[in-house]
Amino acid sequence: MDEKQFLAEYNKHHYDSPLVTVDAVLFTYHEECLKVLLVERANHPDRGKWGLPGGFVDLEHDKTLEETVRRKLKEKTGIEPPYLEQLQSIGNAERDKRGWSVTVAYTALMAYQACASHISTVADAQWLALDKVGQMDLAFDHQAIINLARERMRQKALYSIIPAYALPEIFTLPELQHLHEVLIGKALQKKSFRRRIEQAELLIDTGKKRSEGGRPAVLYRMKQSSGAYTFVRNLED
Amino acid sequence: MDEKQFLAEYNKHHYDSPLVTVDAVLFTYHEECLKVLLVERANHPDRGKWGLPGGFVDLEHDKTLEETVRRKLKEKTGIEPPYLEQLQSIGNAERDKRGWSVTVAYTALMAYQACASHISTVADAQWLALDKVGQMDLAFDHQAIINLARERMRQKALYSIIPAYALPEIFTLPELQHLHEVLIGKALQKKSFRRRIEQAELLIDTGKKRSEGGRPAVLYRMKQSSGAYTFVRNLED
DNA sequence: CCAATAGTGTCTATCAGACATTATCTA
């Protein structure tokens, strides 16, 4: 039998395959807190519980897994996040009551303001402070996935400024530093933090400043390429 | 409807789901070369082409995705690799002629000797030098997956000694250094390389030596925990 | 002895940590 004939006769429904979903851990930074976007499940299983935005691949319309995630996130936030990276896939027989299931999990970052208005129109989606999420009983294994995402983002805070994607386009250095401190879980030396970012020329001075009860802080914007930059030397763990 | 009833009536065959496979990029180091294990495909599609070891999840017997990979690798090599880590999932409508397909790709490392005898009994599996693999026309998108795995391993060579899992249990420092040099693609300072490994106490001196036409090299063994160790400062890229 | 390979000594450059000091705003 040649390949053409094989494909003509191939019917995937003859083979048992796992369920395939995508899930996104979308972080943001607001009011000095890390927050994650959660969605109240409208359907079984785990109906009524909160969980990560995500869902099944639409074989008709999605060309890639990433398109599926982007579509799902846009439904909930109104926009596509400026940072989206695959985190890990989790697949086993236990994680979904419907049967053997694989989820491809993504980590995403966006500014709180960028979608605040849209989210307020979607009753079932909400930003929740990460500290509180830890106490909740989430759907499926979403708690574990959030922990994975957080740990990965903590690592990135040590050797990149990727967390900046969780801030508005224009931000101050003290803001970025505090976000890194929250992720890493300890205070950083401001001199060290500024120095490495200055030397690598990762930010653009907008010329504007923002006052916050003391000396005004310079407002910066990320360079296009700065997300890809990694420092050769990490901050202390 | 409650959840129990929902699950009783749930039939996943009513929903279209992508095909799910796993693939492993298994590297080793032999004769001063990086090699990758490839398998000649016995079935359509791409029958006769070489590709990565892997295949479909067995919903009956595999409890997790990682079990699937371990099973597949054991079939080809006779053993389970000492290093196995998820690389990335690739899912889109184009990569498999049978339709929308997701593969969960893993990177694995093992010693060449550990499975040389078994592989010689499996006619369709073979170690191929990575340089030559680049010229081949592999099945599916396996060429791209190999490139991803190689790039990831290159990064790890800059901040860890994970590549050591591609060596026999007992090895010399010059061997490990050369492996890192092949991965990184440039010569390293032996002083720097030795110093950081010594200071981090990652290896155990076996007390034995191996002669290679000059001064004999000390034979080392990895500590249990050394795979998890990351240097705070990377080697130069 | 020489050639070959393994391993060391030591200087320099870079950069993060620590922390004191200065700058610039508001009340």
Place this chain on the structure above:
DNA sequence: TAGATAATGTCTGATAGACACTATTGG
């Protein structure tokens, strides 16, 4: 002026790069 927050000056310590040097084998 005082208090708050932002930004800088400057010293120290850790560690990678460079490269010359010594050590240990076989022929």
